[in-house]
Amino acid sequence: MSDDKREEKVRSIKLSGFGGYDCLVVQEESCPRPETGEVTVKVKACGMNFADLYTRQGLYTFDGRKPPFVMGMECAGIVKEVGEGVQEFKVGDRVVCWSFHYGMWSEVSKIPATTCHHIPDSMSFEEAVAMPVSYVTAYLVLFDFGNLRRGQSVLVQAAAGGLGWAVTQLCKTVEDVVIFGTASAFKHEIIRENGITHAIDYHSTDFVQEVQSHAPTGVDIIVDSLSGSDFIRSQKVLKHMGRLIHVGISNMIGGEKRSLLRALKVWWQMKNVSLLNLTKNNHAVCGFNMGTLTENNPTRVKEVMAHLIQLYEEGKIKPRIDSVWSFDEVVKATKKMVNRENIGKLVLIPVKEKTDGDPTPQTVDSAVLNPED
Template identity: 30%
Template sequence: MAKTVIIEEPGGPEVLKVVDREVGEPGPGEIRIRHEACGLNYIDVYQRTGLYKMEMPHALGMEAAGIVEAVGEGVTHLAPGDRAAYASAPPGAYCEARVMPATQVCPLPEAISFEDGAAMMLQGMTVQYLFHRTTPLGPGDTVLFHAAAGGVGLIACQWAKSEGIRLIGTAGTDEKCRLAEEHGADTCINYRDADWVQKVNELTDGKGVQAVMDGVGKDTFMGSLDCLAPLGMMMSFGNASGPVPPFEIATLGAKGSLKITRPTLFTHIADHETCQEMARMLMEKVGSGAVKIRVDQRFPLDQVAEAHRALEARKTTGSTILTV
């Protein structure tokens, strides 16, 4: 048996329940993993509230790290006793142990702690695809990154700096702006106190940025389009402030033949080899010290509702984990 967080209906943090569930044995293509730490991400909120639909009841959580206890037939990249970490569907990572598909579970080097492993996989591989698999970006390019002091944002600030890319961030407080700049942002704008669109255009001498990486959604979407250079790429990868409302596609032409994508990590990691390659690049960045994972909040598994409340209230910085 393993303590597991489930929801029986969509709703607020109060719908999160901790129950005992039987774990069982892995079948073909599966592993059983005992967790040391679990990651907390905004996708968990989307699933809990019903923005992302799931059959009920359902376990929650997309990310964790721990020790492989058993492997099923056909699993060759992992063995019992291996340290491992993952960001993977289906949801169910908020637990002490689980049986799950092995495809997106990745070996975790000894040099990387379980806490860092649990905090970095979903956010870090998201940054990897934003910078390497979405539009060509390289030294000398400038990107705008919203919520630059969050878990994804602080990884992105460091990643950009390690590759010679100028990152302009936004955040909601001066303290968060300083944090983003300490982690490699060229500049971070407090969007509550400044006309951030005007500021971005001033910082780019009116040329705009090559790409916007926007996990905020409704509140920043239209302003982000106004920050792009002609032929620039809008990457709308999250909805922290709510879904982006409908807009006229002709707007993209009028604003400079802009490009737009709504990517998800789980499309990028669906292929086993691609997932493992993305994870290796992330682990090399972390292992070399180019990217440091900042875990600023820790909650016991049975306090998962409080963790969700803190995340939704934007009271968190860096990454948040659940301890098992």
């Protein structure tokens, strides 16, 4: 075959099997072509999420999918090619995209046009990839499930992560909201700057006692990304008519590889939710899964995305990018997330420009805040 007809290849991060860091493999794939209703996107940035850790360890995949497959649930870039029937996008458009069937951690991704959205020139690609999982989840949890209103109070678990950062900023779009947030002590100054009213060091302080000392009757909304015993205990600080929304299982992650005992313990603690206690205490417990919502109500997800971009343009929200890593640094980036060292969003890019003599990732403030990074 002549050189001009050689098949185009792109680099992707593939999950070779469930397990440790060595299961994340950078390799070449055939460049995808869009089918009817799809676009291909030249990827400029990919979002990393805690759910990617669940996927790698085999704790949970959205559609029960088994490796090998290309990882990633969100990306941003430039439309490369448009499939038949697509009217909303054209080649050259700047877009953010999401897919819970994975495939986003690639130099070129093939995506249904229904899960893409235009982004303004004022929004960087790195900021854009913070929107689909973190900010859309935060918005739906606070306003669709939580019905957040003026003068209420919210407890945000893991307030320094990508989701916690988004929840905090969206709480501040409502007047007089008191926000409790758990995070390691070295992150407290910056989460307060983001809007947290009461920062709680979960390593040294019982968050239940700390919340009760400031709000004896409890809080109106709890955003739980931890699960397990923390999910059960958090109900002690929920007001009557309060809403507890469960969005993650990060307590199942304790290291590089899955611990079956840890996972079973967290699952068992979650299983034993008492309907009698919920009724007696006038509590609502909700579960949120962005993937299944995207499948069953894609219109609502698109509506929220449009509103979030409007809030961004109005200066009311702004994602914080903790650090940017190349595909070849995916293991280092993953370790940072496993160790809970990030403040805000971790981002992957296909290739990163490096200054001579500077092999370190592009970071924003985190190196100063945590000297161990």
